[in-house]
Amino acid sequence: MPLLKARRSERQRTESEALDMLSRAHFGHFGTTTSDGYPYVVPLNHALEGLTLYMHSARSGQKIDGIKRDSKACFEASEMLKLVPGEVPCRYAVSYRSAICFGRARIVEDDEEKMRALKALSLKFAGKPGPFDAGDVERVCVIALDIEAATCKARLTE
Numbered sequence: 752m753p754l755l756k757a758r759r760s761e762r763q764r765t766e767s768e769a770l771d772m773l774s775r776a777h778f779g780h781f782g783t784t785t786s787d788g789y790p791y792v793v794p795l796n797h798a799l800e801g802l803t804l805y806m807h808s809a810r811s812g813q814k815i816d817g818i819k820r821d822s823k824a825c826f827e828a829s830e831m832l833k834l835v836p837g838e839v840p841c842r843y844a845v846s847y848r849s850a851i852c853f854g855r856a857r858i859v860e861d862d863e864e865k866m867r868a869l870k871a872l873s874l875k876f877a878g879k880p881g882p883f884d885a886g887d888v889e890r891v892c893v894i895a896l897d898i899e900a901a902t903c904k905a906r907l908t909e
Contacts, residue, residue, distance in 0.1 A: 769903030772850035774799040776828035777876075781806060781896070783817030783824050783856065791817055797826065798871035804852065804896040805859075805868035815858070818894065824856035826896055832907070845906065852901040859893040868893045 773779070782792040791813055795806045804826055808814065818824065829849035837843055859865045865888050870880040 766901065766903075768848075768905075769850040769852070769901040770799065770802075772830075772848055772903055773797075773804065773826070773828050773852060773901075776830065776850075779826050779828035781814060781824065781826050781856075781894075783814055784821060785813065785817065786820065796872065796876060797828075798868065798875045800867065800871050802898045804898065805871060806894045806896070807869070807872060808892045808894050810892045814894070815892070818856045818858060822855040822857060823853075824896055825851060825853045827851045848903070848905040848907075850901060850903040852896070852898045854897045854899040856894055856896045859895050862888050864895070865891070865893045868895065 776797075778794050778796050780792045781795045781797075782790055785791050793814055795808070797804050797806045799805075827849065829847060832846040832848065835844040835846060859868060862885075866883060869883050869887065869891065873883075874880045
């Protein structure tokens with residue numbers, strides 16, 4: 752996976768830090784486009800497996816329409832570590848980490864992959880991998896974002 756260059760090179764982080772950030776974050780923002788070309792971003796829970804981000808979803812709606820229209824998508828996760836007062840009143844610095852990945856989104860149709868995704872999501876957020884049955888797999892929609900590139904940056908202040 753190529754690591755895209757950050758404009759502020761001193762804040763650039765590694766590919767492994769990007770994947771770690773995407774893995775640790777509890778939610779992020781998934782982006783597609785609308786039928787008239789506007790960006791559409793929605794907050795979602797996610798789980799990272801290898802170079803694929805999994806998110807669960809309703810079977811219909813703006814993000815599903817966006818994926819069906821154009822599979823190009825992105826996902827952003829960030830964390831504010833702390834607010835650091837500056838030397839001048841009303842001036843602050845923010846200590847943060849952020850990662851953005853780009854790739855192709857798809858609706859997971861394969862039941863085995865969908866089950867793996869649901870178990871990964873459940874393990875991350877509930878601390879246990881299920882249990883799930885065939886009815887659960889049938890009812891839920893799972894979105895996969897196959898990561899093609901990413902960027903990661905951080906400002907770590909004392």
